[in-house]
Amino acid sequence: MIEPTTTTRAAARIDWNSGTARSLRKKRYAADRRLRFYGIAAISIAVLLLGILLTSLVSTGYLAFVQTHVTMDVAIDPEQVPVDNPAEGNYRAIVADAVQRLFPDIDGRSELRNAVGIVTNGAQVMLRNQVISDPSLIGKTFSIQVPVSDPYDQLYKDVIDRDLPENRRRLNDEQIALFETLEDRGLIEAKANWALLFNADSRFPELAGLAGAIVGSFYALLLCFVISFPVGIAAAIYLEEFAPKNRWTDLIEVNINNLAAVPSIIFGLLGLAVFIQVFGLPRSAPLVGGLVLALMTLPTIIIVTRNSLKAVPPSIREAALGIGASRHEVILHHLLPLAIPGILTGTIIGMAQALGETAPLLLIGMNAFLTSPPGGIMEPATSLPTQIFIWADSPERGFVSRTSAAILVLLGFLILMNAIAIYLRSKLERKW
Structure with a gap:
């Protein structure tokens, strides 16, 4: 026979119908209700502010x-x-x-x-x-x-x-x-x-469009992806699977985490000082913009890739090694295929963040007035955020609605990229 513990005996002596017990229950229930209320209020305020923002943009931008x-x-x-x-x-x-x-x-x-x-x-x-x-x-x-x-x-x-x-x-x-x-x-x-999407910029609001900004953003993001995606994955694999655990790798990890929180304008200053003044790359070119955005996106991709590799169950790694697979075969044939949904999701979200950056592109000059879209990564260009900045600073009344319309177009691209990330995650995700 099991002897009752002191806690069990004390609980047995509590009168749950006493006034004290009812008062405690009432306080707990009230605290639960307050917590739910705070949560609902926070969500309501967030939705309200988002609704005010979208309503303001749509009511102004639909005219464009x-x-x-x-x-x-x-x-x-x-x-x-x-x-x-x-x-x-x-x-x-x-x-x-x-x-x-x-x-x-x-x-x-x-x-x-x-x-x-x-x-x-x-x-x-x-x-x-x-x-x-x-x-x-x-x-x-x-x-x-x-x-x-x-x-x-x-x-x-x-x-x-x-x-x-x-x-x-x-x-x-x-x-x-x-x-x-x-x-x-x-x-x-x-x-x-349709000229809003297919015309380049113009001094006249009725003719101004976003074609140059869209093409410039495309070139910059394409270069950003080509550089940051393979480099970020390779760096994450080395740090997670091959690098020895010592104070040097700990220092590298801390710096990577710190770089992810560095203000974007610092990367713009870096691009201005290194890529333009030292290496002599052309100012306002998507090449420089893509390099700056790649430096900004690299820490995010490295962190996301490492977390995705850690999320793969250790049993898969051990099973592959147990049947004679080499380290690189374990990584390429087992770990990466299972981690790729999280890697792609993090990469697309990082690219979406890069698409909305303005400060670093302003510093490297991607805010030039151009009447035709750029023909390559070496030609002067602008981007969607900097085009919005230019139009918002214009005195003509017609650019007010076009600024809001450009913001809606930018939000549309961001929503599309996030939707692609969600689709890829649900499509490629595997559960154990």
């Missing part, structure tokens, strides 16, 4: 996904555009003539200037490119749709209040009357703004 266009008839006179060299044509005069045909009653120069101001300043470039790509248009009259300039785009989207006094808006009564004439004739139309 739509662009106002005007339809007008353009006559390409062979006297203004030489057949043998269409690029030398007087397209400014052609656009002015087309606008004047929209308003046949205009006589004064000031009124004509106001009418021409409805059309974007890039209309002549768009028309020239169209004629160069199709010289058969010379001598013909055809209809084209071109974006209106930013003030009229804001007017059509009701950002500019037409009921405000004339001295409090960007457009005077005469300019608004001209635009309303085109609206009444059905020549004004709002269309999906």
Whole structure:
């Protein structure tokens, strides 16, 4: 027979229905309820703040996904555009003539200037490119749709209040009357703004796009992945499987962990001092941006890879060694295949973090104004975060909505990369 312990005998003497016991239970239940409340409140506050952020971005940025266009008839006179060299044509005069045909009653120069101001300043470039790509248009009259300039785009989207006094808006009564004439004739139309994704940057908000920034970010991230992924995995394998455990390897591990917490601007200063000033690599190039982002991502990949290797059950390593496999066969054929889901997840999350970095890219000059996407990793480029920084600093009203739209595009890429990480983890994950 088992003798009851002192604790058991004491518990047996407790009266669980006494007032003291009920008071203790009440306090514990109240503490549990408070803890649940704090947790729900914290989640609610986080969701509320996220909702406020997304609502602010969407309410401001959706305007940039739509662009106002005007339809007008353009006559390409062979006297203004030489057949043998269409690029030398007087397209400014052609656009002015087309606008004047929209308003046949205009006589004064000031009124004509106001009418021409409805059309974007890039209309002549768009028309020239169209004629160069199709010289058969010379001598013909055809209809084209071109974006209106930013003030009229804001007017059509009701950002500019037409009921405000004339001295409090960007457009005077005469300019608004001209635009309303085109609206009444059905020549004004709002269309999906694909130029936001397929145009490069421009001084004119109605023509500015993210193509250059997207291509620049792609080159920088591609170079970052090519460098950081194999180097990070190789370093993690050596530290975890081959390196002796002594104070030198302990020092290396501590420094790797510290590097993962170093502010990103420090890596930008390193890239500026070493890659540009010492090695003479071109400023603003995706090559330098990719090298800087690779240095930032390396500690994360090393830490994630080591943790993924540690998560593999020791029995798998021991079983492989027991049947005669060598160390490198154990690593390549057993440990890495089982650790690859965690490695890929950590790598993609590290790349997503690199995609959103701004400070180091600003320091190495990846914020140049470029009217065409870069053609390679050695050409000047910008990136999505630095493009957002440039637009946010622009005084034109049209760049306000485009800044929010660019942030939404960046968030879309980040969500996509995280979704890929989650899919790969669920697809490749193995349970023991």
